[in-house]
Amino acid sequence: SQKIEQNSEALNIQEGKTATLTCNYTNYSPAYLQWYRQDPGRGPVFLLLIRENEKEKRKERLKVTFDTTLKQSLFHITASQPADSATYLCVLGTDSWGKFQFGAGTQVVVTP
Amino acid sequence: NAGVTQTPKFRILKIGQSMTLQCTQDMNHNYMYWYRQDPGMGLKLIYYSVGAGITDKGEVPNGYNVSRSTTEDFPLRLELAAPSQTSVYFCASSYPRQATNEKLFFGSGTQLSVL
Numbered sequence: 098s099q100k101i102e103q104n105s106e107a108l109n110i111q112e113g114k115t116a117t118l119t120c121n122y123t124n125y126s127p128a129y130l131q132w133y134r135q136d137p138g139r140g141p142v143f144l145l146l147i148r149e150n151e152k153e154k155r156k157e158r159l160k161v162t163f164d165t166t167l168k169q170s171l172f173h174i175t176a177s178q179p180a181d182s183a184t185y186l187c188v189l190g191t192d193s194w195g196k197f198q199f200g201a202g203t204q205v206v207v208t209p
Numbered sequence: 210n211a212g213v214t215q216t217p218k219f220r221i222l223k224i225g226q227s228m229t230l231q232c233t234q235d236m237n238h239n240y241m242y243w244y245r246q247d248p249g250m251g252l253k254l255i256y257y258s259v260g261a262g263i264t265d266k267g268e269v270p271n272g273y274n275v276s277r278s279t280t281e282d283f284p285l286r287l288e289l290a291a292p293s294q295t296s297v298y299f300c301a302s303s304y305p306r307q308a309t310n311e312k313l314f315f316g317s318g319t320q321l322s323v324l
Contacts (some may be wrong), residue, residue, distance in 0.1 A: 101251060131312065140213070140299050140315030141252075186251070192313060195240055195259070195303070197313070199251030 098127045101186050102201040110207055116174040118203045120187030123168060125198065127189035130163055131168050134182045135202065144185075145172075177207045212277065215316035222290040223321045230285040232300030232321050238314070240303045241283040242267075243275065245296040254289050258283055267289050274313075290323045297321070 099193045102121045120130070129148045133141035138205040147154040147163045147170070154161045174181050189199035213234045222228060232240065239260050244252040254267030258277040272294055274286040283302075287294060298318040 105249065133313075138318070140301070140317050141313070142315070143312045146312065188313075193312070195242065195257050197254070199244075199253075201249055201251045 098099075099123070099198060101125070101189060101198055101200040103185075104203045105201065107143055107204040107206055110177055110205065112178060112209050114177055116177050116181070116207070117203050118172040118185055118187075120133070120170040120172065120200055121168060123196075125168075125189055126165075126191075127198075129190045130161075131190060132161055132170075132172050133186040133188060133189040135186055141186055164166040164194060173188060174205070177205075179207045181205060182207050199208055212300075213300055213302055213314050213316035215319050217319060218317070219320045220322070222287075222321065223290065224290060224323060226290050227286070227288050228290070229322075230287070230298055230300070230321075231283065232316060233281050234281045234283075234300075234302040234314070235281065236302060236304065236314065238302035238304040239280070240311075241277065242301045242303075243268065243273070243283070243285045244299045244314070245300065246299060247296050254318060255285065255298075256269075292323050295321060295323045 100123045131146045132144045135141040145161045147161045158175045162171045183202045184202040186202045189198045216231045242257045243255040246252050253269045256275040258264045298319045301313045
């Protein structure tokens with residue numbers, strides 16, 4: 098069956114360091130992958146999208162890699178700040194409209 | 210722009226009661242979705258709609274109904290509430306220019322408890 102795995106344990110990191118989150122998937126061939134941020138009591142907010150033919154995408158302090166051979170995406174937050182504390186969701190998409198698979202998310206806690 | 214607006218924010222239901230979760234968007238998006246989020250689980254699709262008058266089931270539709278009479282509104286109806294429907298519900302919308310560029314815009318969620 099299709100499976101998406103994100104670290105269930107919270108990632109505790111010191112301000113200024115780089116946070117790296119992992120998203121692994123099995124039995125799935127996504128056309129693209131997205132990362133969303135979710136704060137407590139709020140809905141997810143879109144951050145980045147990377148397509149299957151792209152290796153890396155950047156947006157400000159965020160970087161995403163996508164390795165379709167390893168079936169893995171890495172999400173990096175460089176120079177992390179306490180305001181980056183949130184849960185980050187990995188979402189796989191196909192070339193069919195509206196077909197998404199969500200990971201359970203990884204909580205990031207950045208301490209001063 | 211308000212984006213995607215959900216009401217109510219919180220609700221407690223007794224077993225067997227019914228209610229409607231409201232969702233409206235002002236971005237003229239064709240696609241709208243209802244998801245539920247349970248602790249430690251990824252969001253699960255309940256129902257979705259590709260336009261006014263068109264709806265379809267997602268992964269977990271049992272116990273729910275939807276309608277889409279306008280582009281803006283996509284209410285979710287719970288009939289005969291059960292404890293298994295205790296969850297956080299999110300409405301989302303999208304207007305994909307192409308299938309590989311579809312981003313979701315979410316509402317702030319409805320926390321529902323069925324006791």
